Amino acid sequence: MRNWRWKILILVVAAAPEAAAGEAFQLQGxxxxxxxxxxxxxxxxxxxxxxxxxxxxxxxPKGKWAIDTAQLVKNFFEKLxxxxxxxxxxxxxxxxxxxxxxxxxxxxxxxxxxPFNCCYGFDGIARLLVxxxxxxxxxxxxxxxxxxxxxxxxxxxxxGGSGGxxxxxxxxxxxxxxxxxxxxxxxxxxxxxxxxxxYADERVAPNYxxxxxxxxxxPNLTLAKFVDASSWESLVKTLKWGRYFQSxxxxxxxxxxxxxxxxxxxxxxxxxxxxxxxxxxxxxxxFCFVCLDEMTRAIYRRCxxxxxxxxxxxxxxxxxxxxxxxxxxxxxxxxxxxYEEIDKLKTSKGITESDIKQALQLENGLExxxxxxxxxxxxxxxDGDPRAALEHFQIMEGAFKSTPRFKDFEExxxxxxxxxxxxxxxxxxxxxxxxxxxxxxxxxxxxxxxxKRVEEFRRKFEGTRSEGKAKRLVDTNP
Numbered sequence: 026m027r028n029w030r031w032k033i034l035i036l037v038v039a040a041a042p043e044a045a046a047g048e049a050f051q052l053q054g055x056x057x058x059x060x061x062x063x064x065x066x067x068x069x070x071x072x073x074x075x076x077x078x079x080x081x082x083x084x085x086p087k088g089k090w091a092i093d094t095a096q097l098v099k100n101f102f103e104k105l106x107x108x109x110x111x112x113x114x115x116x117x118x119x120x121x122x123x124x125x126x127x128x129x130x131x132x133x134x135x136x137x138x139x140p141f142n143c144c145y146g147f148d149g150i151a152r153l154l155v156x157x158x159x160x161x162x163x164x165x166x167x168x169x170x171x172x173x174x175x176x177x178x179x180x181x182x183x184x185g186g187s188g189g190x191x192x193x194x195x196x197x198x199x200x201x202x203x204x205x206x207x208x209x210x211x212x213x214x215x216x217x218x219x220x221x222x223x224y225a226d227e228r229v230a231p232n233y234x235x236x237x238x239x240x241x242x243x244p245n246l247t248l249a250k251f252v253d254a255s256s257w258e259s260l261v262k263t264l265k266w267g268r269y270f271q272s273x274x275x276x277x278x279x280x281x282x283x284x285x286x287x288x289x290x291x292x293x294x295x296x297x298x299x300x301x302x303x304x305x306x307x308x309x310x311x312f313c314f315v316c317l318d319e320m321t322r323a324i325y326r327r328c329x330x331x332x333x334x335x336x337x338x339x340x341x342x343x344x345x346x347x348x349x350x351x352x353x354x355x356x357x358x359x360x361x362x363x364y365e366e367i368d369k370l371k372t373s374k375g376i377t378e379s380d381i382k383q384a385l386q387l388e389n390g391l392e393x394x395x396x397x398x399x400x401x402x403x404x405x406x407x408d409g410d411p412r413a414a415l416e417h418f419q420i421m422e423g424a425f426k427s428t429p430r431f432k433d434f435e436e437x438x439x440x441x442x443x444x445x446x447x448x449x450x451x452x453x454x455x456x457x458x459x460x461x462x463x464x465x466x467x468x469x470x471x472x473x474x475x476x477k478r479v480e481e482f483r484r485k486f487e488g489t490r491s492e493g494k495a496k497r498l499v500d501t502n503p
Contacts, residue, residue, distance in 0.1 A: 121141075264295075
């Protein structure tokens with residue numbers, strides 16, 4: 026379910042005691058490890074997994090935390106689209122010790138001494154597992170790179186979970202039960218991809234009134250009154266996701282395209298497919314074709330990419346008519362094909378003034394995309410992130426290869442990466458990231474060991490942008 030869980034969670038935080046049994050937890054200097062190679066945070070989705078109800082002895086190399094998080098990460102990235110986009114995620118595991126295992130049985134109970142004060146049973150729903158101390162979650166999350174997603178894993182075998190956001194960061198909760206992670210994925214559909222619930226539950230429907238005018242805001246739900254299914258052409262034109270059915274064979278692959286029931290109502294609402302992660306409260310099954318596409322786009326968007334994973338195009342008003350195909354290529358970052366369509370139009374017979382105006386519009390978008398791409402690469406380098414600049418150039422190269430601007434692109438790239446200081450800045454950044462990872466994993470021992478390593482780093486990379494960041498490691502770590 027969507028917003029009601031988020032609102033409920035806020036109410037719980039407002040009404041809950043400050044900490045179980047008056048306990049205060051140390052939330053600074055927590056140990057953080059990463060799963061797999063980490064890419065530039067500006068071009069990745071940083072997922073931070075926090076534990077609640079895990080005892081200090083659970084954090085050994087083969088302890089409960091290691092076992093449970095390994096299973097959670099495995100399960101999470103076996104689901105599409107996360108499986109195919111695993112390389113766009115940085116995954117961080119944060120060890121947050123509790124004094125008691127598990128979670129409280131109800132909102133009225135406050136026995137378990139855990140940092141995030143999780144409990145089951147809110148609103149009379151046994152499996153509704155929520156966080157009651159959002160401030161503690163945010164404080165703990167500061168130990169990791171700035172998160173895009175926070176997932177709270179509760180050390181309790183009972184099935185449970187919930188969703189919502191904390192300070193605009195998607196933050197689902199799930200227990201260690203075998204299928205509880207599916208709830209977290211369902212909730213991310215809401216908070217990360219802005220998807221609506223596709224199931225019917227007339228008990229809560231009155232809490233979600235239909236819009237007085239226009240359609241529902243969700244990309245996977247539409248009011249039935251707006252859909253004309255009298256012909257293939259009318260369906261493609263009036264169905265919110267009609268673009269998926271522009272070829273007649275699409276119905277063989279995707280079904281009839283609209284199924285009644287959704288947004289907590291059995292009638293009057295259409296959803297794209299008979300089954301979907303968003304069509305069940307527990308999040309079972311797979312995302313339907315619309316929800317899969319929307320979640321994929323959301324991930325690409327966070328990673329600074331276009332809707333199909335390529336270079337992001339500058340905004341241009343939608344173009345219909347002879348240049349519609351060129352516009353589609355442009356939006357998808359296929360700039361060489363967009364240029365081809367423009368050239369075809371310019372040499373065609375019967376070209377109109379309106380066509381010329383649209384061609385200029387598209388050419389302007391291509392120019393703005395080119396300039397914005399080089400400007401971003403420059404900014405990434407100036408901000409001390411040459412590794413992100415290199416990856417950004419790789420994406421940009423794919424978009425501008427075989428276009429009239431490719432030589433200019435190569436020249437622009439040389440001006441940045443060919444600077445004498447670029448190689449040194451890149452080396453410094455890699456060294457800093459290794460040092461930061463060791464600090465987060467608490468591998469350096471004492472404060473003096475950290476100060477010694479930082480001083481060695483500063484002498485080696487004096488004058489680089491990473492030098493100042495290394496100094497701050499001493500100031501911000503106890």
